[in-house]
Amino acid sequence: MGQIKVTKCGIQGLYVVEPTVHRDARGYFVETYNANDMKEAGLGMEFVQDNQSKSVKGVLRGLHFQKQFPQGKLVRVLEGRVFDVAVDLRKDSPTFGQWYGVELSDENMKQFYISEGFAHGFYVMSDTAVFAYKCTDFYHPGDEGGILWNDPEINISWPVPEGETPLVSEKDAKQPLLKDTFRF
Numbered sequence: 001m002g003q004i005k006v007t008k009c010g011i012q013g014l015y016v017v018e019p020t021v022h023r024d025a026r027g028y029f030v031e032t033y034n035a036n037d038m039k040e041a042g043l044g045m046e047f048v049q050d051n052q053s054k055s056v057k058g059v060l061r062g063l064h065f066q067k068q069f070p071q072g073k074l075v076r077v078l079e080g081r082v083f084d085v086a087v088d089l090r091k092d093s094p095t096f097g098q099w100y101g102v103e104l105s106d107e108n109m110k111q112f113y114i115s116e117g118f119a120h121g122f123y124v125m126s127d128t129a130v131f132a133y134k135c136t137d138f139y140h141p142g143d144e145g146g147i148l149w150n151d152p153e154i155n156i157s158w159p160v161p162e163g164e165t166p167l168v169s170e171k172d173a174k175q176p177l178l179k180d181t182f183r184f
Contacts (some may be wrong), residue, residue, distance in 0.1 A: 003031045006041035009102075010057075012094045013115035015043065015088055016102055017074065021109055030109060032076065033134070043113065045072050047134040052078075055124045055131065060158065060166035062121015063087055063147040063175070071118065072136035080129030081105040082122040083159050085149065090117040097178055099156050119147050123158050123166060146175035153178055155157035 003020040017038075038044070055061065059157045064087065067069075075084055085101040102112050105126075114120055122131065147154070151174060160166050 002034055002037045002040075004034050004037040004041075006038065006043065007086060009100050011086070011088055011098055011100050012093070013088070013090075013117065014100050015041070015113040017111035017113055019109055019111070020044065024043070026110075032111070033074065045074075045113075045136050045155075047074070049135040049138050050132065051135065051139075052130065052132045055129050056167070057124055057127050058164065058167045059124045059129075059171070060121065060149055060160075060168050062172065063119035063149055063151075064121065065089060065119040065145045065147075066137070066140060066143045067145045069137050069140045069143050071139075072116045073114045073120060073133045074111055075104065075114065075122075075131065075133040076109070076111040077104040077106055078130040078132050079106050080124065080126035081107075082124050082126075082129050082131060084112050084120075084122045085156055085158075086112070086118040086120055087115040087154055087156075087178075088117070089119055089147075091118070091182060096182075097154060098152055101156065119145075121149060125159060145181065146172065147178050147181055148175040149176045
């Protein structure tokens, strides 16, 4: 493999991506994406859209997904530090409803690849965070879905300091529970 190491996570379809960082007195150089390295790791996705957001400390965005046009996402932090989470929404998956989280920062330069079929969200742990991600499908505004960030059935261990409440959008505060979103 080349400059990028890809490690499978505990849930099929999730991968931590670690680029090689070349540092010297001037700063650093890093190759953040290489299609050949990803293919060698078994990931042959094609990206069609890049997105970026900036958030302040304590912001929690998510848990978001697209219903009919699911997106795979390669996410990373350009500035700051976040706790990034994916929740398995694939109905036939043995890990349906389970979550996986990873800390992403401008220091560790880790990335997180989240395959299609997952809800995604993140919590900002630094004063600000600039978050960027590549998507395998375009955003379709009428296709948005979401799950409540603190759904007790999923039970995500967000690193929110005791006594504090994350800053969530009005829309995210009203998202349904997993059991109300996916009825069998």
